[in-house]
């Protein structure tokens with residue numbers, strides 16, 4: 001491996017990872033010659049690619065295998081639509097040091113969303129099929145919020161409450177056993193703050209970010225989410241938004257990372273079994289392909305991992321993690337509109353809706369900030385589960401019908417170009433990991449434990465970061481684990 005690129009990325013990596021990493025990176029040793037590679041990485045999402053590049057830069061022979069026919073995993077930009085809107089990892093913040101470093105190292109431009117943020121911030125409220133102007137909300141009969149909070153729109157109350165009352169001081173404190181008493185449902189925690197069931201239902205259950213309702217998610221996990229968001233906001237420069245995307249769509253980052261690998265990625269390799277014995281690790285794929293290496297890094301999320309046979313079998317808390325840590329159910333419909341129906345009814349295209357489609361977003365991804373380039377409908381939780389049970393054509397029709405019912409001006413205007421169910425995707429079986437009440441204390445410390453020669457990474461194993469940066473953090477951590485052993 002020649003290249004100023006590898007020298008540069010190693011330098012960056014060492015700066016980021018500190019002295020332990022520096023020692024490990026300096027002392028790789030060649031591993032077993034008869035294997036396909038020193039390390040097989042399963043999954044060409046951000047975590048797998050990050051791990052592969054660190055190992056490659058350290059001099060190891062790495063082979064990445066991937067079940068899909070593309071890289072990126074849960075990062076997916078739809079190039080079939082104007083502005084390449086995101087169906088997966090949507091935006092990142094200034095504290096995504098590893099992701100931003102990867103973009104810089106591999107030549108991907110970064111777009112700052114400040115000029116368009118105000119358009120994303122304008123949201124129309126629809127409850128019970130009716131539009132409620134925000135000016136009417138404080139005195140509206142459906143407003144259950146207490147005095148002092150009656151102007152808060154439903155979508156902002158839960159996050160605001162968590163931001164104000166979050167007891168966690170750092171983004172990694174959620175896995176500290178001393179905080180285990182907070183590993184209760186978000187619902188119970190909000191009740192402890194004096195919030196009524198009616199408020200919880202309106203502010204969380206219509207548009208649940210984690211789980212199908214506030215009953216499903218650990219308050220401790222939501223506190224980490226709040227800490228992580230606060231950290232991103234704190235790092236934004238004055239006057240700048242804490243939201244960034246990549247030029248060409250966020251998929252450009254994993255694509256550029258993949259292009260920097262020495263060995264081609266093997267696509268279409270659906271891993272069905274992983275074995276580790278005293279001397280070697282083996283990966284078996286559904287098509288009969290077999291790989292051997294000294295170590296395997298597995299980046300697949302738990303709902304997929306539980307379908308992969310593993311030897312030795314996982315036990316105890318780690319087995320419970322793989323069998324029970326589920327991922328958020330989210331569907332998206334990416335649409336174009338024949339005419340700007342939002343100009344016809346004089347409202348923003350963006351919606352918070354007590355319906356099948358809980359959120360509608362007008363994308364602003366063109367050259368002119370004010371231009372709406374496409375429309376994204378978000379369907380979450382129980383509603384997404386419902387759509388997953390009917391044929392996709394019916395689900396598409398149901399999405400359009402739901403929007404048209406509350407926005408008559410949209411009638412006959414919308415065309416779905418791309419429809420995505422993350423749950424029905426066999427290589428994801430959902431979106432981000434949702435830690436249920438009690439799960440953080442039960443198995444956060446065990447989820448990423450090596451199993452013989454099999455090591456684990458992925459967003460669900462991250463400690464200090466979330467989402468795309470969590471994936472990058474986990475890729476770096478697992479590469480160091482393997483380097484420590486290989487050295």
Ligand SMILES: Cc1cc2nc3c(=O)[nH]c(=O)nc-3n(C[C@H](O)[C@H](O)[C@H](O)COP(=O)(O)OP(=O)(O)OC[C@H]3O[C@@H](n4cnc5c(N)ncnc54)[C@H](O)[C@@H]3O)c2cc1C
Pocket residue numbers: 042043044045046047048065066067068071072073074075087088089090091092269270271272299300301304308330422426427428430431432457458459460466467468469470471
């Ligand atoms: C709708 C949506 C919105 C999001 N928004 C944000 C956001 O705004 N900000 C943010 O930071 N994050 C966001 N995320 C989360 C972020 O995209 C993910 O956390 C991150 O991309 C996960 O990376 P990963 O490497 O851990 O997993 P993945 O990307 O899932 O990578 C795992 C890889 O393994 C492969 N694989 C799985 N099973 C097998 C198998 N059996 N055999 C072979 N290969 C297999 C998969 O195809 C995949 O490529 C969002 C995600 C979604 C879906």
